[in-house]
Amino acid sequence: MSLDLKFTYTEKKDTRSGFGDGFLEAGRRNPNVVGLCADLIGSLKMGDFQKEFPDRFFQTGIAEANMIGLAAGMTLGGKIPFAGTFANFATGRVYDQIRQSVAYSDKNVKICASHAGLTLGEDGATHQILEDLGMMKMLPHMTVINPCDYNQTKAATLAIAEHEGPVYLRFGRPSWPIFTPADQKFEIGKAWKMIDGKDVTIFATGHLVWEAVVAEAMLREEGIHAEVINIHTIKPLDEEAILESVKKTGCAVSAEEHQINGGLGDSIAQTLARHNPAPLEYVGVNDSFGESGTPTQLLEKYGLNAENIVKAVKRALARK
Amino acid sequence: MEKQSIEQLQKICTQMRRDVLRMVHAVQSGHPGAPLGCAEFFVALYFDQLHHNPDFQMNGKGEDLFFLSNGHLSAGWYSVLARSGYFPVEELKTFRKLNSRLQGHPATHEHLPGIRVASGSLGQGLSVALGAAQAKKLNGDDKLVYILMGDGELQEGQVWEAAMYAAHYGVDNLIATVDYNGQQIDGPTSKVMDLKNLKAKWEAFGWEVIETKNGNDLKSVIEGLEKAKSLTGKGKPIMNLLYTEMGYGVDFMVGTHKWHGSPPNDEQLAKALGQLEETLGDY
Numbered sequence: 001m002s003l004d005l006k007f008t009y010t011e012k013k014d015t016r017s018g019f020g021d022g023f024l025e026a027g028r029r030n031p032n033v034v035g036l037c038a039d040l041i042g043s044l045k046m047g048d049f050q051k052e053f054p055d056r057f058f059q060t061g062i063a064e065a066n067m068i069g070l071a072a073g074m075t076l077g078g079k080i081p082f083a084g085t086f087a088n089f090a091t092g093r094v095y096d097q098i099r100q101s102v103a104y105s106d107k108n109v110k111i112c113a114s115h116a117g118l119t120l121g122e123d124g125a126t127h128q129i130l131e132d133l134g135m136m137k138m139l140p141h142m143t144v145i146n147p148c149d150y151n152q153t154k155a156a157t158l159a160i161a162e163h164e165g166p167v168y169l170r171f172g173r174p175s176w177p178i179f180t181p182a183d184q185k186f187e188i189g190k191a192w193k194m195i196d197g198k199d200v201t202i203f204a205t206g207h208l209v210w211e212a213v214v215a216e217a218m219l220r221e222e223g224i225h226a227e228v229i230n231i232h233t234i235k236p237l238d239e240e241a242i243l244e245s246v247k248k249t250g251c252a253v254s255a256e257e258h259q260i261n262g263g264l265g266d267s268i269a270q271t272l273a274r275h276n277p278a279p280l281e282y283v284g285v286n287d288s289f290g291e292s293g294t295p296t297q298l299l300e301k302y303g304l305n306a307e308n309i310v311k312a313v314k315r316a317l318a319r320k
Numbered sequence: 321m322e323k324q325s326i327e328q329l330q331k332i333c334t335q336m337r338r339d340v341l342r343m344v345h346a347v348q349s350g351h352p353g354a355p356l357g358c359a360e361f362f363v364a365l366y367f368d369q370l371h372h373n374p375d376f377q378m379n380g381k382g383e384d385l386f387f388l389s390n391g392h393l394s395a396g397w398y399s400v401l402a403r404s405g406y407f408p409v410e411e412l413k414t415f416r417k418l419n420s421r422l423q424g425h426p427a428t429h430e431h432l433p434g435i436r437v438a439s440g441s442l443g444q445g446l447s448v449a450l451g452a453a454q455a456k457k458l459n460g461d462d463k464l465v466y467i468l469m470g471d472g473e474l475q476e477g478q479v480w481e482a483a484m485y486a487a488h489y490g491v492d493n494l495i496a497t498v499d500y501n502g503q504q505i506d507g508p509t510s511k512v513m514d515l516k517n518l519k520a521k522w523e524a525f526g527w528e529v530i531e532t533k534n535g536n537d538l539k540s541v542i543e544g545l546e547k548a549k550s551l552t553g554k555g556k557p558i559m560n561l562l563y564t565e566m567g568y569g570v571d572f573m574v575g576t577h578k579w580h581g582s583p584p585n586d587e588q589l590a591k592a593l594g595q596l597e598e599t600l601g602d603y
Contacts, residue, residue, distance in 0.1 A: 058489070
């Protein structure tokens with residue numbers, strides 16, 4: 001029996017392609033948009049921009065620290081640098097450079113991070129960063145965005161080009177359902193209520209928004225009506241939307257492809273603890289590293305798929 | 321900007337040294353040694369070489385830009401910025417104090433005119449300066465980008481990432497200077513982590529290297545910067561190895577790492593100021 005999904009798809013594509021296409025479009029719209037990449041142009045899908053605007057694109061070689069500094073410096077001439085590499089090298093490897101030269105100095109740099117999370121797959125734990133959202137959201141001045149599919153990533157890429165200030169944009173490698181509209185308006189910091197519900201709220205970000213959509217349909221078959229909220233912006237967090245929903249549903253689940261420590265769930269817990277203590281269950285990686293495998297296998301093994309969201313919802317409901 | 325005589329510039333150097341010593345003494349913290357050694361460089365740059373506008377604009381279009389990568393020289397930079405009109409000289413008395421724009425290490429966060437990026441965590445400035453230099457090229461802006469780094473700072477790996485990049489892209493509108501005083505906080509660089517043949521290193525990375533052998537002689541410093549400027553626009557980044565003495569200008573502070581990060585006490589301050597005439601009026 002097939003599920004009665006509130007959102008469906010006809011095509012799958014990687015979110016990094018949404019970034020690449022959005023980046024090219026941003027470059028066409030604004031001549032100040034420039035690109036930098038540390039020897040991963042193909043993986044980041046930055047090649048079309050490089051081909052169309054060769055003078056505005058800078059291959060930095062395998063030297064991420066230098067890339068972040070270059071980007072900070074380029075803002076001084078009014079440029080809007082998009083600096084791309086894998087999420088691990090875009091955060092953990094260059095945390096101090098981002099902290100001092102970008103965040104503290106409040107520079108208009110867009111840090112574009114692909115291959116985030118477990119769904120990177122076979123490359124394994126060295127590349128599967130699960131701590132990046134936490135590191136980035138702790139930095140004052142930093143905006144942190146984690147879109148859910150190709151269309152949302154493209155829209156987010158265009159939105160950050162027009163936003164003044166440092167941004168961390170996280171996306172991924174796997175082919176993933178395209179279930180949000182192509183013509184969507186991306187509002188930084190504004191959560192999107194995708195599905196109305198009354199019993200529980202599922203706050204999801206990134207690839208796991210799709211898993212939340214599937215989980216909602218599974219729960220509905222059991223008579224449980226979940227509200228699904230797409231938190232594409234981790235920081236600034238849309239606290240109003242979170243509180244309004246939990247006031248109605250009375251309990252919540254967070255779902256993210258990230259460590260539970262320091263992730264979206266932590267931010268939601270802070271909000272709820274301050275304003276409306278309510279049961280909250282977490283779907284995320286529980287203080288461990290990943291490993292090699294296919295994205296689907298890894299989401300299952302580490303407890304991040306729709307079935308695990310359903311289980312977490314039941315735990316939350318039991319605590320109401 | 322009207323050119324000043326060497327004698328006038330020398331007076332600014334002396335006053336700058338007084339400012340630095342009084343600033344670090346007042347809060348009993350900070351780094352006097354290196355800014356004392358770089359006074360001639362700072363003064364030559366801001367009062368003779370730079371095309372700059374003390375009505376500060378962050379984007380710096382149409383101006384020469386200066387970046388201080390070794391941010392712990394902040395007391396010296398703040399003094400020269402104040403003395404060249406970026407902010408009131410009296411503000412130097414707020415150095416390292418609560419609610420000041422003059423943070424321990426330079427920051428844009430407090431909006432101090434003259435500062436374009438934070439520095440303090442070492443090794444990052446050259447990358448930022450290169451980005452600014454490339455943005456100038458993209459904008460058709462023919463002004464130059466200057467940067468000062470410490471010699472100990474060259475132990476940071478990021479510097480060499482940037483060195484490789486600069487030569488690869490032929491960033492020839494950038495003049496980097498290394499304060500080659502041979503000292504760092506734990507001792508002489510030769511003992512802590514030997515820099516070996518710096519000139520050969522930068523040349524091997526594809527830079528045009530000049531040496532300013534007497535970095536505490538104003539005339540030599542200006543000549544070195546003039547020579548560096550004459551070499552810009554020829555496809556290579558420029559490195560100016562500036563031989564200085566840490567603590568220069570005060571007989572008991574010169575040539576040792578002891579004053580890298582230690583302030584003088586009351587007695588030492590009085591003794592040091594006795595060797596430095598008040599030329600422009602203390603803040």
